[in-house]
Amino acid sequence: MDEGGAGWEAWFAETGPALVLFARQWADSHADAEDLVQDAFVRFWRAGRQRAEDPKAYLFASVKRAAIDLRRGRLRRARHEAEAGRVRRPTEPLFDSPLERDEWRAGVEAALGRLPEGQREVLVLKLWGGLTFPQIAAVVGVGPNTAASRYRYALQAVRRQLAEEAVP
């Protein structure tokens, strides 16, 4: 990727949707996830990519750090909102899908939501982030073999859940 304006756009176009999906694990909404991806991406583009050994893994790790910070703030905010009696917004879809695949999409999202966090993040990074197991290991802070086994468990669990609920 080059240094000019087209450079960041190419990076953002390639990784943006997967970064937002990754961030959604900790964010309340698509808009919140976009905000923290934006923060992490701007920091990455200004400084981090020059230093990062693996820029793509570094970017996902930055988003995770920002997401965890957001979650801490969100917990504080949730207390304030609860005090004000406000209702949280309904869950937004994680994926774009045509109408005929909507039931499948919803089933997958529900199954993802029931995975342990450690498995879900590996699945997201592998399937939609396109990261290798060594890259995933760097992002989540485990060994590559652990990342690979978490991925297999997650895949089997999602498949089993969809089968049990007879999602077509």
Added chain:
Amino acid sequence: MTPNPDPTGPHDPLERFEADLRSLRPRTVSPAALCRTAERLGDPAPASPGRTRRVAGVTAAVSAAAALVAAAATIGLTGGRPGPVPVHGPGHEIKTGEDAVTTPGGCECRVRFTRVSPARPGGAGAARSLDHEQVAALGS
């Protein structure tokens, strides 16, 4: 509905399932988020007519909204009286709920309040809890 089987695809059921999952596309990043990123990275290039204006508009709306939060929480957007709230100097107002504002960048943005943190003693709510959507760029 499960995608149609691809005769050239993997034969192992788990691999096929993996390929099905991968075929789901994560939601795209909104144009507003893309514009804010461009603005923060100092990318002034109008890739398409009106783009620079949209960037300025969205950003201005966000900062206007941020400036508003303390006042909004004070007068009770979370359940108080409705009405226009001055946000960004003379001529710029955002009403409770949803309203269009013309920003210093010359854009019309629609700003929608979906969550506003309640006022805290000596503090303001969180700007990021505002939801905003740009609807049109004037003069583009």
